[in-house]
Amino acid sequence: MKKNFLAISLLSVAGLFSTATLASDIVPAEQQKQAILIQNATIHTAANGVIENGDMLFDNGRIVEIGQDLTSNSAQIIDLTGKHVYPGLIALSTSLGLVEVNAVKESVDNREVGFVNPQLSPAVAYNADSEIIPTVRRNGVTYAQVIPSGNGIAGQSIVVNLDSWNVDDALVKTGLEMNLYWPSIRWASSNPKIYKQQLDNQNKQIKEVYQAFEDGYRYFLASKAGDDVEGNKALASMLPLFEGKGQLYVHANKQKQIEQAIAIARKYKFKLVIVGGYDAWRVATSINEIGAKVIYTNVFGLPQRNDDPVDQAFKVPSLLKQAGVPFALAIKADWNTRNLPFAAGQTVSHGLSKEEALKAITADAADILNLKDIGSLQKGYKASFVITQGDLLDQAEGKVEQLYIDGRKVDLNNRHNQLYQKYLKR
Template identity: 35%
Template sequence: MRISALLVSLGLLSASPLLAQVPTPAPAQTRPLLLLGATLHVGNGTVIPDAAVAFDKGRLTYAGAQAGFTPDKAAYEVVDVKGQQIYPGLILPNTTLGLTEVEAIRATVDEAEVGAMNPNVRALIAYNTDSDILPTVRTNGVLLAQATPRGGVVSGQSSIVQLDAWNWQDAVVKADDGLHLNWPPLILKLNPAEDAAALEKREKARQSQLRDLEQLLAEASAYRSQPAGRRENLRLSAMAGLFDGSKTLFLHADYGKEIIEGVRFARRLGVQKVTVVGARDAWMMLDFLKQNDVAVVLSRVHALPRRAGDDYDQPYKLPGMLQAAGIRYCLDYEGGMETAGSRNLAFIAGTAAGYGLTKEQALTAVTLSPARILGIDKDYGSLEAGKSATLVVSTGDLLDMRTNNVTRAFIDGRAFSLDNKQTYLRDKFKGKYGQK
């Protein structure tokens, strides 16, 4: 009886629809493909109606007006997408996507390491390509992400990945692109009951963190001049790129004084490239950011103002203020349910488009701008001949949650499945209740 019950159970499991699982990664493109008739949003602000987009072996061979496409169409697999919209694949910076599955279950969270100073930690090797969340994010047009560690003062190194792969080795687009530093927050007396001694104790702890951080960076700078053949120090060698510009220091800070203090600290110690992450007070220091050529990865656009005296729409209009000031910036999704909610990146941009940005500027903030800040714009971020064929096709406006409807998506020319666990459950219960 037990064996029979077991066999029945196994039979039921084997009959479960494959759509409930993570779809198999798509194979490499084998035949040239031509998309005809859609409106093309290049990603750099250009919009081309009645466009043609052709790609072969994962690279774009043409992206422009259909009237200007001269090759023989018979050589291509032609897909009619008339009336639809073509966009570059969205790029999500500063995310724990692939590092966290269920935030309430500790065993599925691999985003932080023990200790305060972990420059040698690599988020890439913890990136889980079998995450159930990845397909749900792709469905809304997010095709690349910067897997970013959390925790401590120096969290570790992020890497940029594409979201349809067998393993992290296949997924990597740019390994160890930068180091993430959580700037020690200013000590503020927020509790009236806190006495002077307790406040001083917290300030001393902060100053100790800053001294440790300065020592670490100074040692890393000096380590570069050590002779070849020395025994490698993984903590220090991981930071070497900060001083020659091959890696970016991602400075996580929100308050204005923290941003100024952190940027000046990094510059003083010889760090070449600094990008501020979070930066909710960036509107207070536009001149400082511009003068120091500091890029911004802006978080929490969908949030309440930080202070009672701020404008009610301050978070919404901050991208427009950065745009008007000529500051390099892009948008991320960081907030409640950070990992699962990252599929809403397009709608973050859509909100910004209603508060100071044009639709194309908002699109650039989640495509070409993050590609430039992350150093992958040679291949990604816009749809131009020679670049990667990483794009999405939608029947409506990708940035509007009412019309966003991705019908096709490609990563490096590979057409992958848009099915995911949520679409499976949707279809399952539509059938149960007789809905079409």
């Protein structure tokens, strides 16, 4: 019987690792019990610019008011003179909670065998106690989109808040998010015979993708017509895509791959998000025509063509901005997700403004996920934010001092900090 990554519990490896290795001992924060008014901060709203000497009142996990000279008779007052307040960062396209130690296969639970697995969801495998999560949180990340890895139609993704007891506590409600890794040749052989075999295999996989969606479409039509369709979990899981209630995330970088993804989206009227997107700016017109979006994951990447400028990967976000393509930034990783604010900061020296860079990891990321109450600081939104000393996007200056998720003050301790303190005493 094949091993289903979504049916595996991390308890199965308890005999191989100590409890300390498997689970973080950081206790999730309690629900907010009293209204809090922060005053005199530089508030980066990611929606309505920057408020100097700004105040923000929040209660029951929501922002009640934001502006200047706010008052409250019942709220706890926190003076943040000289500090900065940012929306909590949103990490897209991560494997957080699915991967603990890459070199130890028993702690890697992020993929399934097979080429067409639309029914799979990381929710069953997500480990809210991962030691990696507190280290990522320490740099201001409050929410994450957790995706499966693999080939072909790899399954669905989930969105979680990064301070929770378990997956049920962590889940943030979104529509269906289906992930398709577009078939590609990773390393093209210089041997003509082997290269032909690679091309043949790639074309075969592309046909499988088209056939899977055609099967899903026929199932949709039969279901819509009220026919007594045979229960097929894989095909049934595709229904929200055809009903317009979900999004198809196509992981692709090259122009031809992106054009093929656009062709599928046109045919079935899918809502499309390109993940990777190195060449997305080259087909900006087509992307805009169908209302697609891009999650750009190559901010720290290298040129993907021999004749590309050495800084081509760094400039793509500004090229997307100039072309009017809606996009967000991401680092496709687990522990390395903690570098998300610095990836955004790097784009500032390659064409984006600081406000645009911040929005690309907050408000614009929330927009791609169709989440309307996170990603920016404004009235009615969740009180998920970061308090820093200095510029959050600057690795040399930004120092996160406090972090709140849904109005709850999160413990910023983590394994890295614990080891640092330990060896200071050596």
